Amino acid sequence: MNSTRHAGALDIFRIYAAFLVVAIHTSPLWSFNETADFILTRIIARVAVPFFIMVSGYFLFPYIKKGDWHYIWRFCKKMGILYGISIILYLPLNIYAGRYNRSNFWLEIPKDILFDGTFYHLWYFPALLIGVVLVTLFVRIMGLRITFVISTALYMVGLFGDSYYGVARQIPFLNTLYDQLFAVFDYTRNGVFLAPIYLVMGGMIFNENKQLSLRTSMIGLAISSMLLIVEGLLLDHFSLQRHDSMYVMLIPCMYFLFQLLLRIPGRSSKSIRDVSLLIYLIHPWMIVFIRGFAKLIDQQKLLIETSLIHYLLVSILSIAAAGLISYIWQRGKKPLPSKDSRAWIEIDLEALVHNAQTLQKLLPKRCKLMAVVKANAYGHGDVVISKTLNQSGIHTFAVATLSEGIRLRTNGIKGDILILGYTNPTNVDLLRRYHLTQTVVDYSYAKRLNDSDKKIMVHVKIDTGMHRLGIDSRNLSELERIFNCNNLVIEGVFSHLSVSDSLTDDDIAFTNKQLDEFYKTIEILESKGFSIGKIHIQSSYGILNYPNIPSDYARAGLALYGVLSKNDKIRTHVKLQPVLSLKARIAAVKEIQSGEAIGYGRTYTAKTNMKIAVATIGYADGIPRHLSETNSYVLLHSKKAPIIGRICMDQIIIDVSYVDEVKANDVVTIIGRDGVEQIHCQDLAEKCGTITNEILSKLGSRLPHVFNNVHKDMAHTQ
Template sequence: MGHSKITGALDLFRLLAALLVVAVHTSPLYTMDETADFVLTRIIGRFAVPFFIMVTGYFLYTAIAKRDNAYIKGFVLKIGTIYLISIILFLPINFYSGYFGEKFLWGDLIKDILFDGTFYHLWYLPAMILGVFLVTVGIQRFGFTISFLVAILLYGIGLLGDSYYGIVQQTDILTSFYDMIFTLFEYTRNGLFFIPIYLLLGMAISKSNNRLSTKQIVTGLVISSVLLLIEGLLLNSLSWQRHDSMYILLVPCMYFLFLFSLQLPGKNSKTLRDLSLIIYLIHPWMIVLVRGFAKVIDQEQLFIYNNFIHYLIVSFLSLFAGWILTKFSPKGRKRKIDLLPDNRAWVEIDLAALRHNAKELQRILPSHCQLMPVVKANAYGHGDVAIARELMRAGLKMFAVATLAEGVRLRQNGIKGDILILGYTNPKELASLEKYQLIQTVVDFPYALMLNQYPKKVRVHIKIDTGMHRLGVNVENLAEIEKVFECKNLKVEGMFSHLSTADSLADEDVRFTQKQIQQFNQMIDLLKAKGYHTGKLHIQGSYGILNYPDLVCDYARPGIALYGVLSADDKIRASVHLKPVLSLKARIALIKEIQPGEVISYGRQFTAKSNMKIATVTIGYADGIPRRLYENNAYVMLHSKRAPIIGRICMDQLMIDVSHIHEVENNDVVTIIGVDGTEQIRCEDIARQSGTITNEILSGLGPRLDYVYLD
């Protein structure tokens, strides 16, 4: 799912957090000064894991708020897979350390797997799974505010079992209560008490537009950090700490630190994200290897007992191993994505959403009915070759286009399987059908006769007109349909029709659709009774699938629905969750201050009523933006805020009001269609405001746009 967010320096900070975790487990300053090491590893080092958690919350909030449970399920499954791999990775060390020795208990193993982790740093993974589950249920059932209050309460309980355990030991009731807790968990630093507060803190930042200035953020970070330092040192001096992962002041510290990281310049970097995760997971192995090597060469004093050098070597080896894995892993080599940072306007295509939609549509169809993706009109503006290639990788083997040129283009770019041309092909070009192994539609009986004159076999599907009266042999003219079968040079491989009102659930339209289906089926039954082999049958387009999914056919032809969009805000019968595949973005070219009474764009249709700050965006109607869009209070998204379109849209630019967006700068990215923070502009919204349908908006995207394919 494309839950796009402002990233700032988040990925860089994640890498720093991973190196802090290494410091926590190697105590680099211990041989120099124990207090300094305590400050570094037991206070500053405690920033690391909450930062990881907040990043997850920051990006996961949109999915939770929109009840995109398929995305959340996929995220949890991914964490579970990583956890399983990590358990296996550390089994040799578990055996070596005596984990499975004489005192081994299966109950302890189950507890470790579910809550504490089977190795000392792996607790984070099951904790994240539990935390995400609790927060998702909490927000979706009780709302964000109640969930946050409950998380604060749970964190308070966790504090008393962690850094404030000294208070617990002063009363028998609390001691008994926490003894019971510690029979279930080894620590309160877990998915129940520790994870929810930081997930929700990240989500709070995600759902709200930050109004704090950089100066306020830095001031808050400095003050809360100083107070955290005092808190940690005081608790240590009082010997209250059972563990030292949870502090009161850590919460505001993390809030300001996260905001600070978003303020810094930075780019979304999958490499840094993967590197951070790998360092976190494998650094204990690096510790073991360094210690083993030091013993072999008899240099324990230098490489082990000199903690600072020990830390540097472990960090270097972890970084190097992570670089090797990210650089040369098959996944890393699979597809490089050019994010085109300098282009004026572009389309982003979410290939994961495309695959999800294909699976969703296939799910609601009978098992024997296969998808025939319609990739005509440049795959509804999504890029025909790239879309067909991705669907081919996903196992789909038949595609539909509108024209011969579209079919040839797919073949020339390596698309395999069958390709059906839904429209008319000039008989003079029939040699190309043979050359590129394309299937032609018989649009009526006279056309069948023309096709039959070609001296070689022509593969065809017969189009049946059941009431739309666009293309096809009339369903009531059975004699003509039979004559098509008798054409010696036509190899009939299928028959199909099209439902003209399947998108409507009005009674009259439903009756018309049912009549079309009935006539088609009756005609097929008559042909079969006469011994004709009708081949593969298909009658459902997108709305045929969504409103009549149980029809008995061999293929279904999803078009607009495959791309996660409906033609309009239509009601449908099927319970299906589709994700928009396409986002449309452009950049700010320049920013101007204008005075009251000044006018904007052609025709002086917009007059400023007060001082305004406006921005020119590098996209216009030549790129597919409807010229009349400005008439209906349309807007774009900039820095997760709505920016109204003002004045007539030009061929190459449009203007927006950014008076309320103080952080706007030249070259900033503007979202015309897609998600920005917790806000979303749907293609359906653009179509409605323009008085048209989404099919026209998407297929009308201009050839000047660049395409970026994200996976």
Template sequence: MNITKRYATLDIFRLIAAFLIIAIHTSPFLSINETADFIIVHIIARVAVPFFFMVTGYFLYLSMEKGNKLRRTLNKLIGIYIIGIFLYLPLNLYGSYFSQENLPFQITKDLIFDGTFYHLWYLPATIIGILLVQFLLRRFRMIHVFIITIVLYVIGLGGDSYYGIVTQISTVHKSYDFLFKIMDYTRSGLFFAPVYLFLGSWIAYSKHKIKTEFAVIGLIISNVLLMAEGLLLHNFNVQRHDSMYIMLLPSMYFLFLILLQCNGNNIKELRTLSMVIYIIHPWMIVIVRLIAKILHLQNLLIYNNLLHFLSVSILSLLAGLIVIYFFTRLKQKGPGSNSRAWVEVDLNALVHNAFALKECLPKKCELMAVVKAGAYGHGDVETAKALNKAGFHAFAVATLTEGIRLRKNGVKGEILILGYTNPSDVNYLTKYKLTQTVLNYDYGKSLNESSKQVKVHIKIDTGMHRLGEDYDGYDNLEHIYELNNLKIEGMFTHLCTSDSLKDTDITFSKLQIERFYETIRYLQAKGYDTGKLHIQSSYGILNYPELECDYVRAGIALYGVLSDRNNTRLSVDLKPVLSLKARVSIIKNIKANESVSYGRLFTAKQNMKVATVTIGYADGVPRNLFEADTYVLLHSQKAPVIGRICMDQFVIDVTDIDDVRPDDIVTIIGNDGEEQIYCEDFATECGTISNEILSRLGSRLGYIFKH
């Protein structure tokens, strides 16, 4: 099950709405009290379809905001509609649907407006409503779109709950007569769906919130007025249908805002389950009636409306769960992420670290998340999107390909490419709105040869001598500003010894900082706009937090790890984001003087029990791990690594660990119970730094992202 804490109540209410739809088609209280049934079924339950429209509009906006295409949603709805049409063909045939007069016109009308079976109208209504609202949003301001959809809704009201009133006017009556030749009802994609789809989109766009108590009061008042409206219209017998009410609009608005504010654990499969129940429940009505007829239980299962509703609901729920089960099985294209060896990424810890680092910075300074090399092995797309949702909108990558991947997956904000991009690929920089680093004047000239305007940051070499124009190369820097196709939006340098607190290294870092600001002062005195400035990377933040810059480039520290255990001037509450795990494949008993793995580098001094672990150097575990005299965690206990690391596996000593079995989980980096292996310590034992360990984790590993 996919469990998150966002939109929980929306997903739960989807399921409630699906059962309300069943209630509309079975009238559960009709055999108890007609008035109560009307209030519950024909007024209160009428929130179900508008809710479905609003939640569709809400998530459609969020999806398009992430860069997903409208076509994706429409194709999904069309696919569901086609399935629904074929699902109910047997009942259409049984009901002599294809014996109607003027059949081609009837089929066309039903396909577009009314649905080929009575409840399927919702799907074409959603499709048409989405197309109409998106068309209007591309051409008009939101307030104008709202007015247009309200006008359409008012027209729909005249053909629905207010039909008996508006048809007192002869010309209006004739207009509706003509309209009903094209569609059977005004609760369609033209008149009913657009305003609710728009409301959902507008709430997502504006991130509109009001105090919960005001929303509750608004909901109570609008619901009271809604019931009064429905009862009055029913009492005066003016309703042609009862899907559309005036007070349904404010009622849905307040209800939706309340649901958005009530978050908790939710199961995403509820979304699919509610749709399956909606689509399949008429078949369940038929099956219940058939069972009742065969067993002579009509009085119990049909004429007792409440039992009829309950039996249809239970069957629909069971059918939905069965469909979900088989759908999930079919959707599994391969083994699970944690079947052999995998990485677990705690996105909550990531966001915590981002805010913890941000608190160390001057107020106007923004955090630029460095997500190069797959976010240091953590998964660049997922980490960037998690940071986007938390309000961070500046990222740094190493390559053009990394930047494009982020954009294609909907990551918003500035994306700075820190390394080399072939000047022949400038079109991709502009197409995906990426910012390129100018490595020096000659490289800038190459970028400038394109006719496209390229956003750039200029790298200043203040002493690392890797990339950048020399800090005192003033002529070249001024010439870069003369390159018309470069839109200079920032300048930066990199401190090569900021991770060290040795006096000589501190002196050199301060020299680099002074050189950078000296260059900035020179350019600004000449009238050049130096744009956003940034100097610090992770250790720059921790050892030189006082620097007044526009950005800091948070890399390894963002992931709750430092390159090694060196002390820093600033102590920040950082949480490790990544764990590395694998499984035990087999357990063996070996005798004293027997050797293990390649080269026979390990020989048992006594009888031992050993286990093979399903991860190796092809997955990123250093081949010299055994030589480092390290251990892993199993059953919250330390298990020494023995023998040389193989490409796909290695061996551990489990002599002193009880009940070890195949498939048990082994922790290479991370915590198991009260024991923890920190990446810094693991890297030190292997003679390297955390950055290398994390960034070379292999592509064969599965990834599990914890929200």
């Protein structure tokens, strides 16, 4: 399974990029060596803004590709708000500098806002906004490759108005062209000429099936960086530059740099992203502050003219101010109780990734896992589970309802999302807006979807013997009519095995009959010229007992979460790890005398003097009410503590007579491991006479999720 899509190193490099921008505006090596400073600030540091733009292109591309204007609008709105705040932030400096005292104010201000930025570093925001809109339109209309060609052509036009302007000045018609362009904006390093190519490059890297090796990336970066420096020095030597933001070799340099960063492991961090953005925004104010302070204490020579000290002071103040602002912002948020203050679910994301990799290894090479994340990922937390799987290389998901699909999409989940259940045809527009794939269960339903006169992505479900949803495999005429629906874009065909969890002779024979029916139906449809798309029939037990079935996808549900039914026999030898634990706190500890009754209905009477504890979890949290009647227990201090009395809505009562040093706030484990003892979800299900699916899916909505081994930018979304 592809696990190379790391985002952590990209976040870390944001800080370096932010300090490179500070270097551009402070020239740290100027007082030591002008050539060295030129190489640093006018050549090497020019990777900073293209890097920021490429990161945006990398993460926006799946939404651009699918035309998710809702998400793109949200992104542009966020950037627009930041730009507006920045304009206000630097308005005092602009007024002080007399920037808006010019007679042509009403001509200059629109140009500044739309292209040049209202302060020298703010051009990034309008460039990004214009670039995103242009690239989205181009990709949707003409595709990624043609958009790359167009973006490259625009970049070349920009080059001759920037680093190669001296060449353009020697050609009359180009000289005239650029005179006209510079009447509209001051620089070609803007959203029309610079931003599109780097947005497209980010998108193309995201879209690549195979990334460069670490060695190739390093060699490519080293060579392209040296050529970039040579290019910059030659252009400066021959005085060809009008500005110095755009170079030919900057494109391959950025490509190899980005590929290298994707190969370096690192943790994604929202805090780092916030701080790097704040450094970029506020560092000019730090420059003004230091210059004013130096003048006040008459230390301009030390604090300003000694360029390295000036740079270091601006950098230190910028990161300190950014950290303080971020801290105040976080502190200003309304405080909430900690997630583990009462009762909670713990999720081990390393176990999740382990299970996904283990299941993938069982399958044929062409077959990929489709992660089933319906019912809040079986109680595990669908958004963070899906984001983790996205980062691990899984890009196909299955849900049960339209709202589940929309929730994943609006939280940034990339890839295909198949709705396994029914969606009202009146909601066709939502299927299209969020790029969701709908299951077709019969011709009547297919016709209602088709009558919307809008293209809808679908998978067709074939009933091979379970007799739940799907078109009977023998009803070929109905299947043909579905395949002839003009507005249904059929991307797959699937079925469901009803007894793949059983290895009795009779059930094995029935499963083989289902498989024969499924592949026979597909063969007939293909012989009639229909495009079947992707096929899938295995769920968790289908993977474990019939791993070699020739399919494109295998739907992994319970097995993905390390949960199977107790005592089930499976053909494959796999070691899956439980992902979920369920825990609660002790609220009170009491001494009970012999003969005293405990709980509602007085169903439990103490036979001897005993010590009991009340744990803060109950049937409102999904604990089955009759669990206390099944000789069940919880774990406390690595020992078993029997559940006694009836389960209450918010509490359970446990016998802790033989557990040492029990006190309020101690942690009780209902599902999971405590020391050498462990309670599996299947143990709980067996006690209650039900299946693990029911236990997990009924875990209460008031139970917060605590994610272990998680990137910080994911955990807050759940």
